[in-house]
Amino acid sequence: MYELSDIIEMKKPHACGTNRWAIIRIGADMKIKCQGCERVVMLSRHDFDRRFKKVLEKAN
Structure with a gap:
């Protein structure tokens, strides 16, 4: 599904207009x-899973 340093897309774009996000921490909070x-945003795992759409680029 998703891993640390993946570039992902969320269901709604950020206020700046971009819909590309890098995962920088995985745990109970994302x-x-x-x-x-x-901008760095912290979400609970539950909120993240609801808003997550797809992985755009896998981490190397």
């Missing part, structure tokens, strides 16, 4: 970083 404006 931390993602917007690839447009570099």
